[in-house]
Amino acid sequence: MSANRQDPYNATVIGREELNPQLLVMRVRPDGELFDFRPGQFGVLGLLGNAPRIVEAAAEDAPAEPDKMIRRAYSIASSNLERRYVEFYLTLITSGALTPRLFALNHGSRVFLGPKASGVFTLDKVAPEKSVILVATGTGLAPYVSMLRTMLVNDSRRRFVVLHGARYSWDLGYRGELESLARLRPNFTYIPSITRPDQDPHFIGYTGRIQTLLEQGVLERESGVVLNPAQAEVFLCGNPDMVKLAVSLLEAKGFAGKGGAVPATIHVEEYW
Numbered sequence: 001m002s003a004n005r006q007d008p009y010n011a012t013v014i015g016r017e018e019l020n021p022q023l024l025v026m027r028v029r030p031d032g033e034l035f036d037f038r039p040g041q042f043g044v045l046g047l048l049g050n051a052p053r054i055v056e057a058a059a060e061d062a063p064a065e066p067d068k069m070i071r072r073a074y075s076i077a078s079s080n081l082e083r084r085y086v087e088f089y090l091t092l093i094t095s096g097a098l099t100p101r102l103f104a105l106n107h108g109s110r111v112f113l114g115p116k117a118s119g120v121f122t123l124d125k126v127a128p129e130k131s132v133i134l135v136a137t138g139t140g141l142a143p144y145v146s147m148l149r150t151m152l153v154n155d156s157r158r159r160f161v162v163l164h165g166a167r168y169s170w171d172l173g174y175r176g177e178l179e180s181l182a183r184l185r186p187n188f189t190y191i192p193s194i195t196r197p198d199q200d201p202h203f204i205g206y207t208g209r210i211q212t213l214l215e216q217g218v219l220e221r222e223s224g225v226v227l228n229p230a231q232a233e234v235f236l237c238g239n240p241d242m243v244k245l246a247v248s249l250l251e252a253k254g255f256a257g258k259g260g261a262v263p264a265t266i267h268v269e270e271y272w
């Protein structure tokens with residue numbers, strides 16, 4: 001079934017795990033065949049303006065038009081080997097147009113799923129012998145989960161490092177899965193860090209923002225991967241201010257962004 005006047009939706013929510021009231025892992029199954037995608041790409045989710053919002057939502061800046069589809073991009077977190085559904089990792093923006101509606105969906109709810117995946121935030125152009133350093137804040141972790149679920153299973157040579165910053169330990173989605181992967185795979189290192197330890201005093205691990213960890217050499221110490229563009233490429237995803245600060249720090253170490261004279265060794269996905 002495709003989106004039409006009778007049914008504007010073409011997919012069903014088949015999985016819904018609330019990690020906390022602001023974070024949701026959602027699985028969506030298309031009515032037809034799932035599109036092909038490469039790990040790191042994003043899909044589109046949509047709901048009509050007349051879809052209910054969660055009661056905790058703040059007032060909208062402007063009331064939504066009831067019959068208009070509100071669409072937003074979301075990185076795919078599932079493996080592309082999984083053909084039954086796509087998984088998304090979502091944070092609630094209480095004043096937002098779409099997320100308070102997505103958070104109101106239940107198992108079995110209908111939703112719009114865009115017909116294809118897009119984006120170039122993938123490992124396609126990274127030489128197989130190079131390490132990949134995957135840096136995220138918040139739900140910016142999602143594309144890396146897809147990369148690891150798809151590629152780490154078959155690649156025991158390339159080194160993968162995830163550096164994930166979140167406010168609190170309960171915002172470190174996929175932590176259990178990534179800790180298990182790191183125990184099982186010697187070529188994978190997982191480094192979580194929280195930025196508000198005063199309100200999360202029992203957390204054991206790194207604290208501080210990502211750029212501080214990079215400056216302090218935590219990544220190199222934990223993983224053995226050297227921050228050198230001849231040996232590694234860096235992916236940055238999430239908060240645009242984090243991305244800007246990390247880019248300038250990495251450029252000082254010889255890494256290059258897109259559009260310069262040399263091939264990019266920094267790859268960026270900004271969420272807003």
Ligand SMILES: Cc1cc2nc3c(=O)[nH]c(=O)nc-3n(C[C@H](O)[C@H](O)[C@H](O)COP(=O)(O)OP(=O)(O)OC[C@H]3O[C@@H](n4cnc5c(N)ncnc54)[C@H](O)[C@@H]3O)c2cc1C
Pocket residue numbers: 042072073074075076088089090091092093095096097098099100138139140142269270271272
């Ligand atoms: C390529 C791409 C991939 C994306 N993938 C994801 C994803 O996997 N998971 C996800 O939760 N969001 C993702 N986003 C953001 C998403 O598209 C929406 O912007 C977000 O869900 C807010 O939608 P909204 O309608 O509720 O809020 P809007 O009314 O559109 O409000 C947007 C505001 O919310 C804030 N914001 C947006 N996204 C985030 C975020 N992830 N974390 C913290 N603050 C945020 C910013 O201040 C932004 O200006 C992605 C965006 C892009 C461009």
Ligand SMILES: NC(=O)c1ccc[n+]([C@@H]2O[C@H](COP(=O)([O-])OP(=O)(O)OC[C@H]3O[C@@H](n4cnc5c(N)ncnc54)[C@H](OP(=O)(O)O)[C@@H]3O)[C@@H](O)[C@H]2O)c1
Pocket residue numbers: 022091092093094095137138139165166167168171194195196209210211239241242243245
């Ligand atoms: N409406 C908005 O404009 C807006 C914007 C952002 C978040 N929010 C709300 O916040 C909730 C969760 O958001 P989130 O925590 O996933 O996203 P976030 O605010 O981007 O925070 C995620 C992590 O990124 C860190 N961070 C923020 N700015 C950074 C920078 N310049 N450099 C490096 N790290 C940086 C944060 O550290 P710190 O703890 O030091 O900030 C935190 O550890 C959502 O529920 C949303 O409603 C709303």
